[in-house]
Amino acid sequence: MSRGKRVQAPPLEINLLREGLKESTHIAEAVVCDTKGRVLSMAGDAESSAFIRSALKPFQALAVIGTGALDHYKLSDKDLAVICSSHQGTKEHARQVFRILWQADLESNVLQCPIPHGKDSALEHNCSGKHAGMLLTCKHCNWGLGSYMEKSHPVQALILDKIAELLQMPAQEFIGARDDCGVPTYLMQLSQMATLYAHLASGDRLDVERVVRAMTYHPTMVSGRGGFDTELMRLSEGEIVSKSGAEGIQCIGRVxxxxxxxxxxxxxxKRAKYAVALYLLTRLGWITPAVSDTLAEQFLSLSPYKRLDVVGELSLV
Known part of the structure; x- marks a missing residue:
């Protein structure tokens, strides 16, 4: 992926208003890219870097597809959706992850993601689907299960190669660190994150198209009822693919x-990234006013006395 000169525009301001009076302010940056990595519009610095966190999950899922593990173990689109998810740990989600492991004759104790506080099993961790997908890939390829979270493990190297291929960058240039669940995540420029989601939404590759189909056909698996990603994909009826990440990351593709x-x-x-997403999606014309209004009721009106308001615009490049 080519890197041009550093370009900046005014960032977005997200205000929490209490009965119309400003109480708190957040600052956000945003960028829109195409599959060639070209920055089309932005607010803030397109080359600003952050860890992509859980917004990487749809691309981590490419390993289970590319190795043939998904088809070998007869997994469904619903299984693939929960592999891409940051789910709510409900019984429905935990059972879906258990099904993935069951198909490969794996016990749930092979999951190395943490057991959430107050829960009984790692199946209830919001990253358990991702971990199950990695373990399934390891089982299919006869790779060791005990060290699957290590950056040097073949499954993690394969995932990084998939990401590097999409961004047309050498894999060794990526800076990685452990996500909260223990597996690697990567430091990326915002423009690189946007380019990944442009590829995800392009329909140019069968593997990424399968991921999009799974997520948009089964949005409840991706975050859960009432979750931003789930509600946005459900209401947009397949026109948007969306995945949140921790620490204010939100990535979206126009399918x-x-x-x-x-x-x-x-x-x-978290509240600010949802406000920015709705604000920008509406102005870009990626969602209809009706969808925007419905989501605003849930994610912008925080109480009878509080609401979020976004100030600023995407600048054309």
Missing amino acids: GEGLGLAIKVKDGA
Whole structure:
């Protein structure tokens, strides 16, 4: 992926209003790219870097597809969706992850993601689907199960190669660190995140198209009822693919158009990234006013006395 000169525009400001009076402020950066990595519009610094966190999950899922493990173990689109998920740990989600492991004759104790506080099993961790997908890949390829979270493990090397291929960069250039669940995540420029989601939404590759189909056909698996990703994909009826990440990361693709949007809220606030996403999606014309209004009721109106308001625009490059 080519890197041009550093370009910046005013960032977005997200205000929490209490009965119309400003109480708190968040700052966010956002960028729109195409599959060639070209920055089309932005707010803030397109080359600003952050860990992509759980927004990487749809690309980590490419390993289970590319190795043939998904088809060998007869996994469904619903299984693939939960592999891409940051789910809510409900019984429905935990059972779906258990099914993935069951198909490969694996016990749930092979999962090395943490057991959430107050829960009984690692199956209930929001990253358990991702871990199950990695373990399934390891089982299919006869790779060791005990060290699958290590950056040097073949499954992690394969995932990084998939990402590097999409971004047309050498894999060794990526800076990695452990995510909260223990597996590697990577430091990326916002433009690189947006380019990944442009590829995800382009329909140019069968493996990424399978991921999009799984996520958009089974959005409840991706975050859960009432979750931002789930509700956005459900209401947009397959036109948007969306995945949140921790610390203010939100990535979105316009399905069929090869355009990706990446958002980073500087202070990591979850509420602010949802507000920015709705604000920008509406102005880009990626969602209808009806969808925007429905989601605004849930994610912008925080109480009878509080709401979020976004100030600023994407600048054309």
